[in-house]
Amino acid sequence: xxxxxxxxxxxxxxxxxxxxxxxxxxxxxxxxxxxxxxxxxxxxxxxxxxxxxxxxxxxxxxxxxxxxxxxxxxxxxxxxxxxxxxxxxxxxxxxxxxxxxxxxxxxxxxxxxx
Amino acid sequence: xxxxxxxxxxxxxxxxxxxxxxxxxxxxxxxxxxxxxxxxxxxxxxxxxxxxxxxxxxxxxxxxxxxxxxxxxxxxxxxxxxxxxxxxxxxxxxxxxxxxxxxxxxxxxxxxxxx
Numbered sequence: 001x002x003x004x005x006x007x008x009x010x011x012x013x014x015x016x017x018x019x020x021x022x023x024x025x026x027x028x029x030x031x032x033x034x035x036x037x038x039x040x041x042x043x044x045x046x047x048x049x050x051x052x053x054x055x056x057x058x059x060x061x062x063x064x065x066x067x068x069x070x071x072x073x074x075x076x077x078x079x080x081x082x083x084x085x086x087x088x089x090x091x092x093x094x095x096x097x098x099x100x101x102x103x104x105x106x107x108x109x110x111x112x113x114x
Numbered sequence: 115x116x117x118x119x120x121x122x123x124x125x126x127x128x129x130x131x132x133x134x135x136x137x138x139x140x141x142x143x144x145x146x147x148x149x150x151x152x153x154x155x156x157x158x159x160x161x162x163x164x165x166x167x168x169x170x171x172x173x174x175x176x177x178x179x180x181x182x183x184x185x186x187x188x189x190x191x192x193x194x195x196x197x198x199x200x201x202x203x204x205x206x207x208x209x210x211x212x213x214x215x216x217x218x219x220x221x222x223x224x225x226x227x228x229x
Contacts, residue, residue, distance in 0.1 A: 034217070036220070041205075041223070042222055042223060043118075043120070043207050043220040043221050043222040043223045044158075044207070044209075044220040045220070046217060046219065046220075049217055090157065090158070100146060100163065100211065100214060100218075101148075101160055102148075102160070102209075104157045104158050105157065106156070106157045107156075107157050
């Protein structure tokens with residue numbers, strides 16, 4: 001069965017610093033890949049997604065992610081973090097040709113220091 | 115576009131009562147809706163998948179008689195927690211997609227507290 005690993009439970013960065021959140025998936029073929037963000041007490045907002053094509057995907061709020069097949073990774077990046085980016089970030093996959101179910105990682109909590 | 119709403123956002127009820135949560139896709143037709151449960155500081159756990167006009171498919175371990183799901187139209191799905199107990203207290207989130215393996219868009223969630 002496919003799985004998603006987010007190795008970092010909690011990351012703290014200073015405002016203005018760059019950010020990279022890691023995501024690795026376990027699946028034999030290329031899945032559809034997503035990053036969602038959840039603010040406290042809120043639902044999930046889609047940041048970006050990868051289905052096929054260009055492996056560098058641009059999303060909302062200045063985020064981007066790069067799909068690396070050789071590393072089974074889909075890391076999320078932002079060059080300069082804002083205080084409002086503090087939230088929980090979830091990586092998720094859907095297997096192509098399989099079910100519609102999203103498989104989520106356990107999430108990475110981002111804290112931004114002033 | 116792709117807005118999903120949930121109502122209510124907060125609900126407090128007494129043990130033994132039933133609670134209905136609505137999930138609506140506001141600007142697209144959702145052929146599939148999903149219901150998740152999220153415990154504090156944890157990831158989302160899929161409870162069930164519902165397709166318009168057909169019975170919901172429940173994940174293993176989810177009691178279908180306790181968590182009744184109805185997907186009567188392409189814009190509305192409801193989750194009814196029957197005979198709620200304190201252990202049912204949780205954050206319930208729905209999502210909707212416009213087609214098979216299309217992107218899921220999430221609602222803002224409903225926090226349920228059972229006293």
